[in-house]
Amino acid sequence: MSDPLSEVIALLRPRAPFSKLVDASGAWRVRRTEVGQVYYCLLLAGRARLEVDGKPPMDLCQGDFVLVPAVQGFSMSSADPVPPPGLESHPLIRPDGSVRIGPEDAPVEVQQLIGYCSFGAPDAELLVPLLPDMAVARGEQRLGDLARLVRDEALADRPARDVVLEHLLQVLLIEALRCSSETGATPGLLRGLADDRLRGPLRAIHAAPDRAWSVAELAREAGLSRSAFFTRFNRVVGMAPMEYLQSWRMTLAKHMLRSRQHSIAEIAAKIGYGSTSAFSSAFSRRMGAPPAQYARGA
Structure with missing residues (x-):
């Protein structure tokens, strides 16, 4: 029997990943408006709050994975302490490519692996609406392993890197949607x-x-x-x-x-x-x- 979800993901041709490790401490908030990109986040330690435009805030705990197929705008912030209204943090990019939010000498309270990818299919506008506008999986070890593999491959310069990444991203997207316990009421x-x-x-x-x-x-x-x-x-x-x-x-x-x-x-x-x-x-x-x-x- 045909597998519609696998077919849709394969035709979307996910590519061009960008992945980074983010350490944070104290009260912080980072706002992004990467319109049309796929955003994913794996919380490695601590707690954080995700606010995607048009949706209620969502608290994430260690081991949680969130996938947003078509980001219009979102903010990620500390959950404890709650940042004051209007706070906009300025991330520091370290020499190794990781990101620091908050004082460099403060203990790391939150660690997350975040990434973006885009869809290479010219008809993505027909396919993306078939997916939920957000998927959340709680404590799925397989998703953490896949996200780390994507990051390692994206940072490496190995033969057939792009082919490997496309297949890894397909598996990551399918697994995230398949494991998701929270897709909201979004039709699709x-x-x-x-x-x-x-x-x-x-x-x-x-x-x-x-x-x-x-x-x-x-x-x-x-x-x-x-x-x-x-x-x-x-x-x-x-x-x-x-x-x-x-x-x-x-x-x-x-x-x-x-x-x-x-x-x-x-x-x-x-x-x-x-x-x-x-x-x-x-x-x-x-x-x-x-x-x-x-x-x-x-």
């Missing part, structure tokens, strides 16, 4: 796969995107009435079933057009269009350009 693919009724239809779509699916057929996969399935899918995944199917087909089409290993007719057949003209019309409506033009540009 992960919530859909966690839903006993929707897991089957989602896997069916990914296993056979070329099939002429209808809402009624997918509802039978879910064991629900057509109206109950439509309402539940929309609420949990964040879009209507046919919209999800169309979005996934277009994502696959763009991937195949970029690879240039298939003709437009072959792509049309692989994603469920009865003719090249029907596929070209649907692709043009969705992407603003016909498939041949998109392939030349890619």
Whole structure:
């Protein structure tokens, strides 16, 4: 059976990691606005508070791992003591690349491994909304080991470094989302796969995107009435079933057009269009350009 989460992460092509070790003491707050980047943090010691724009503050303890697939703006601060309003700390970058917040001679109270990466897929805007806007895993040793491997590989100059990093990041993202105990109420693919009724239809779509699916057929996969399935899918995944199917087909089409290993007719057949003209019309409506033009540009 198809694994939708693995497919989405692989197509996103995570890359260009930046990872650093941060030591802090006293009252501190650091504000960042790295729009569109993937942010992750592993708390190695102490406690800290994460505030992502538009979400309530979250306290992190030793061993906690947090992943935010598309950061719009966030701050990380001390949890005890609570920093005064308006405080903005100025991190010091050490010669070894690690970061110090607070007096250099003070005992280290908080230690964290933080990192950023970006998605190399040109159609990331279609895929990122399928993920939760935040995932938190509490005390997962595997995530800590993976985060350290990513950091070590990012700092090294070994052969095939970029290939190794891309695969490590894929595993890190999948493990973080799979282990997450807190994804909030954000609709998306992960919530859909966690839903006993929707897991089957989602896997069916990914296993056979070329099939002429209808809402009624997918509802039978879910064991629900057509109206109950439509309402539940929309609420949990964040879009209507046919919209999800169309979005996934277009994502696959763009991937195949970029690879240039298939003709437009072959792509049309692989994603469920009865003719090249029907596929070209649907692709043009969705992407603003016909498939041949998109392939030349890619």
